[in-house]
Amino acid sequence: MALRFYNTLTQQVEPFAPLHDNTVRMYTCGPTVYNYVHIGNLRTFTFQDILRRWLRARGYQLDHVMNITDVEDKIIRNASAEHKSIAEYTEKYTQAFLEDTATLRLERPERLVKATDHITDMVEAIQKLAAREYTYTSDGSVYYRISKFHGYGKLSHNDFSGIRAGARVDVDEYDKANARDFVLWKAAKNGEPSWDSAIGPGRPGWHIECSVMAMKYLGETLDIHAGGVDLIFPHHENEIAQSEALTSKPFARFWLHSEFLNVEAQKMSKSAGNFYTLRDLLGMGYAPEVVRYLLASVPYRKKLNFTFDGLKAAATAIDRLRNFKLRLETDRFPEGANQKLEERTQAAARQFGESLDDDLNTAEALAALFEYVRDANTSMDSGEFRAGNVPSALELLNEFDRIFDVLRPSGDHAGLTDAQVEQHIAERAQAKKNREFARADQIRKQLLEAGIILEDTKEGTRWKRK
RNA sequence: GGCGCGGUAGCCAAGUGGUAAGGCAGAGGUCUGCAAAACCUUUAUUCGUGAGUUCGAUUCUCACCCGCGCCUCCA
Known part of the structure; x- marks a missing residue:
């Protein structure tokens, strides 16, 4: 059977092929750079790496975009605590992310894109959404009105039609019309970084960056969008709402989500x-x-x-x-x-x-x-x-x-050269021949301490580095 | 409560309507001067529990028990 994936959108395993030519257009949610990546993050990124490699093994070309979220509440808080600009603060963890993923042998996506490099694109998208009446403004912040988008809930398979504005949930803190409405543009606050824009000073909400960057580089309909299961709702649901409101086209054909990792259960x-x-x-x-x-x-x-x-x-x-x-x-x-x-x-x-x-x-x-x-x-x-x-x-x-990609050892190869090892092995062979087993064992032990493991076979001794 | 995932040997973990992959660990053995590597044997009559459908269920249906995730920015 051909290549197939479980699609969260349809809740079924479906045969996969890219929509256009031989190139898979794929977007994955990358890190929010406020800390070092943990193994939970890395589980998801490793899955994406296996996905990349297997798509290529099956003959496809890749155009894979991964975002780096470099403006966000925790970043602002932490940067401020360290008296650093968010650019300065996020640079450190962006570098750490690149190092760590390289260490884990994760391939670099074709494009790594930063949210802060796309503020203008986001503002334009928000303006378009406003023109289509998907938004409303409250205290300088712009919100997405989910009741306007009929497919809302189709990814997470939730029915939100019963939620009405103002009902039950008191949302006065954010002045949202509906508790599920989400912010597209946050009005500037004192002491927080902000960008001047046609929709007022402020900074982007989280979800808009992915819609905007994904479509900017990959077109209106992606072949694959992937992330952790926790992103299904609300993040990916909101991406769909934004993107499809903008284009009236399906945002992504395949939604792939990796499960969580537990530690010692x-x-x-x-x-x-x-x-x-x-x-x-x-x-x-x-x-x-x-x-x-x-x-x-x-x-x-x-x-x-x-x-x-x-x-x-x-x-x-x-x-x-x-x-x-x-x-x-x-x-x-x-x-x-x-x-x-x-x-x-x-x-x-x-x-x-x-x-x-x-x-x-x-x-x-x-x-x-x-x-x-x-x-x-x-x-x-x-x-x-x-x-x-x-x-x-x-x-x-x-x-x-x-x-x-696990066969190549990643240890440093300082110490004995191959020739030196071979020489010790020759010495030991001579000792064995003379039945000086104590001497032979001593050499083997010394080599072991130097990280060299010997194995005697019928054809002679073979060795490997630890 | 809504949506979703899962409960398979000591641990990790595949899988199928026809009778349980693989890895690790354990025990015994072969080989070896010893060791390592490798191999062999062994470790689930049984797949959370109960009922049902079926010639036959771990695999389908229902109920129940247990664990977990999401349901305001957490991979």
């Missing part, structure tokens, strides 16, 4: 003491690719229980794959090719692809790979694995790693 929160940034985990000694593996291994629509046992399991699983690759690269196999095994390799590759085609079922894709690894190891042990089977096996691993 608990909601992650600072107060619970189980709040982790990537930097925290690296500081505890976990390699980035281990975190990446754990985040990627659970299908994105399933809640992910992030545990330290899970991290250890991820590290061991990666080792298993790396060991297999090392064996492929270093063992000597009999000439020829085992046709049965070749077929097995093709079957594994097919299953891997079919699993990812099925709404990015990473768990199933991994299962296909590991099953193959066991089969291949078995046939190596028995001598059925031939030299001619190596290329396709390596290609399967490469195909896997083009998506998961």
Whole structure:
């Protein structure tokens, strides 16, 4: 079956293809840069990375826009507390975001766009909405009148028709006509950053930036819009309301939402003491690719229980794959090719692809790979694995790693050079030959302390860096 | 209350109307000077509970129990 995704809008799994030519136009909600990204954020960004890579693996070009929200209440508050401009304040966390995502091997979207670079576009959009009578003004702030938009609620599958202006919910604080109405433009307040504009001094509301930037770069109808489940309502619902009020066209064809992550089965929160940034985990000694593996291994629509046992399991699983690759690269196999095994390799590759085609079922894709690894190891042990089977096996691993990207170790390679390691190994081989096992073990131990792991095989000693 | 997600072995976690993938951990074994790696055996007669539909349900329906998310800017 072809590539397909679960679409929040229709609540169904649907075959996917881009609307125009071969390019997928995709928008994802990026970070609000007021802090370092935590592993919950990274779960979503990792899902988006897997999505990107798989779309490309299936032959599509990408035009992926990610926003950086660099004006927002928390930013203003924190920047003010540090006596910094919001530009100065957000620059630090924007850089940190770029570093952290690079560390996690997340590909850069084709375009990263900042809200503050698009204030004029937003003002223009708000004016258009006003001209179409989707807005009203109160105390200098501009609000979106949701009762005017008939599809309101179609993404979150809520029925808001029963909500009437002024009913039950007292909203005098914001002078909104309806509790669900949301702000497009916030009137300037003393001590807060603001922009002069045709609709008065102020700053944009949160939702408008995504509608405006998405359509500016990708056109009126996106192929994919993605984010965390928490954004379904109100953020994405409001984006639809804004965008479709502006264009009268569907804003996005596919809405993909990733589930939340829990830590040790608990909601992650600072107060619970189980709040982790990537930097925290690296500081505890976990390699980035281990975190990446754990985040990627659970299908994105399933809640992910992030545990330290899970991290250890991820590290061991990666080792298993790396060991297999090392064996492929270093063992000597009999000439020829085992046709049965070749077929097995093709079957594994097919299953891997079919699993990812099925709404990015990473768990199933991994299962296909590991099953193959066991089969291949078995046939190596028995001598059925031939030299001619190596290329396709390596290609399967490469195909896997083009998506998961965990085989390359990220540790620094300071210390012994390859030649030095080889020399120590030669010394140890001599010692073994002389049955000086104490000396041989000593060399192995010293190398281990230098981060070099030795494995003796029939054909000699192979080694890897820790 | 509304909307939505989930409860599968010690842990993580796939999956299907026909009888339970994979990873990790545990136990035993093979190999090895030792170790590592790898492999083999073993760990769910059972998929939250009850009822129903069916020749047959973990998979469909209903009810219930439990956990979770969203419902004013949190991935």
